[in-house]
Amino acid sequence: MNSSRNPNEVLTELAQQHGVQTTDEEFAKFLDEKDNIAFLRDDFILPSMMNDEVSEAHNIIYLNGHSLGVQPKTSKQHIIKDLDGWAKKGSLCRSEPGKIFPKEDERLSVSMAKLVGAFPDEVSIMNTLSVNLHLLMVSFYTPTQTRHKILIEKQAFPSDYYIVQSQIEQRGFKPEDSIIQLQPRENEDILRTADILDVIEKQGDSIALVLLPGIQYYTGQLFDMEVITKAAQAKGCMVGYDLAHAVGNVELKLHDWEVDFACWCNYKYINSGVGAVGSAFMHRKHENNERPKFIGWWGHNASTRLDMTNELDLSPGINGYRISYPNSLGLCVLRASLAIFDKTNMREIREKSILLTGYLEHLLLSKVSKYIEIITPKDPEQRGCQLTLKLKYTASEVYSKLMKRHVICDVRKPNAIRVGPVPLYTRFIDVYWFVNILQEVLQDFTKKIVL
């Protein structure tokens, strides 16, 4: 599997070598056998029932990891150990070996940092995505009369949009004056990098902050973070990314790309459960910045934090942005999930991902192209694992038929379905079944409409 080659070509070649058609069930099985991270699926509990009546475990196809990842098997055991420690030892549980929180935080940062291409001291596990974005914008959005604008997408995830509006207002500016919105050209779904660079080139001098997603939540577009960061910084802008849909999904090199800051949630590709503890990155170059920031006691040097002197000795870097006592149960799930990532690496995951999503695309184009349009970019370098399908029929009706057939994906108004074959736990055969089921559902639909 070679990530630099077009997955479609690779698939065609592999099928030929194996003497089968790319659309054959046998080919899916062959790809699963060749998959060298297939064993990781065993580390997760895959959803096994849609509702209480159905219990045939094998026929659930979970393609919704872009919304909520599945549960690492060891989560429960980490949690129970934690709960039992608290029950048996009361407050003493906090000083158990390996439990001293600053150390536990930092230990998890080592694994997390690998996923985003950062040094461990550039990453902190804390709060939630939107809270972290607020905290980092307190530092990195410092508007002046001539440079007060924020460049975001018009279709940014709502939380990011509200964060930007409210930060602008808190600094005494007006969103209508200070937001520059990027949107795709007419009749296009995807932002062109050239258009983004053009805005930066023309308006960069007035832009204080460029805030973009790593991967767009709706379209699945992967932004060229390296190029955008460089262009924006050349114009004197700060650059931050919302990596909710990028972390654990694609390779990131936040340090090398010189990204100023980033934040992400860990309930999607990091598989840490509903409302999991989030994360933040700040580049080492800002380690000792004197920017405004909102400080809490957890940002104080861990070794003297409990001396309670009220003389702040702020930890350098992103650790100085930690605010509160970390949530113990939340860290347990992260520990379980990061241990799985530690068995592989993002390059290996991404290689499978490009082939797996390429296979999904290939089958969709072969079998259902007359009913759908894929709005996610065709170029594997411009997308992660998720494909967004624009349907010719009401997406919510198609979606509920898929659900009845035990497929879990999600629907986005007005008429899109997001399908995320997550390489850590999705098999090629799952993708094969999914496309067959989708084909049947769509054909059925067409018949009914014709009648």
Added chain:
Amino acid sequence: MNSSRNPNEVLTELAQQHGVQTTDEEFAKFLDEKDNIAFLRDDFILPSMMNDEVSEAHNIIYLNGHSLGVQPKTSKQHIIKDLDGWAKKGSLCRSEPGKIFPKEDERLSVSMAKLVGAFPDEVSIMNTLSVNLHLLMVSFYTPTQTRHKILIEKQAFPSDYYIVQSQIEQRGFKPEDSIIQLQPRENEDILRTADILDVIEKQGDSIALVLLPGIQYYTGQLFDMEVITKAAQAKGCMVGYDLAHAVGNVELKLHDWEVDFACWCNYKYINSGVGAVGSAFMHRKHENNERPKFIGWWGHNASTRLDMTNELDLSPGINGYRISYPNSLGLCVLRASLAIFDKTNMREIREKSILLTGYLEHLLLSKVSKYIEIITPKDPEQRGCQLTLKLKYTASEVYSKLMKRHVICDVRKPNAIRVGPVPLYTRFIDVYWFVNILQEVLQDFTKKIVL
């Protein structure tokens, strides 16, 4: 048990009626029998071992609930149900009955609101204490050239201190110009209400915000929130409280007292575990305030939140301050612990508490007064359950001897020990044993020193 009477008198009278001495073991047993919330102890798992060698469950005396509350028995079952829902249903677990998060949040706010004397829509369960304090200060600390000061204690909890400093700096002011520090008179430990009111009277016109604890974490002093709030507001100041040590400990009437805002953590008297989800209060009078605020998608009207239009429809009141997807496991523990509070009420808890802490004080004065000084106010109306003992010997050495005798409390530099008999799960007999052990430890100490 009558909360308006001095507990010492009540105890003496009860002992007389029962024909025993107040210092007799039998008296402790008698008080436990009379305790009409004694049955609640069964709803908790009390710490049962200090280390792996020791397993005699009965002889652990847990007096550290002011630091970390003990575990509600049903926590594990709520958590396992939640984990199993996620494992079995993947993302569908979020739409299970009773699990739709806005509803779950709001349901828990009903119970929480009772504990602080608020309407449910004045309370939100979210983030952590220090993050909430930052978010509320974004709204309620809006300094001007003539009114930019914040009144806090010099000995405020470090996080509050750093929060105040960093908020002042973010607004372009200097902590050294804008902080007014309250401290006790020379050779006193406790702030006098009259002195606080005096500062407010004299300097109130320049004070933007009065930020005090409900109960001081070190001394255990309960502030007269009603009186302070009224005086400060009369001078045009905003008033906020850090209720970390007050919630679940004393009766609060945040609504009636017209407190502007408050926040608290839930791992002390609310018993929701290390780094539990925190809470915030904002008075209804500010429901539709137009103050600056930091907004996230969870503040958007729950019924249209997922329409993803980026047209903000902010929830009124404190719910508009919610930022992120709530943490599911965190809410599980809160659900378990608030269900226990729902079986009683703060008046009943407080009645027991006044007697229980009065009993602790009475025994300490009877048995160990020559070795210790109690710095917590004597007046039950000026303290919660915790007593802080200043020791004549190094507190950490006394503390480690207590630990060896299976007493869990905590030590605070330089020479104090904090003892919190939490009425929800502490028996009179526990207090009795504790004072006996402390007496033996201190006597032993004295002997060694003399030798």
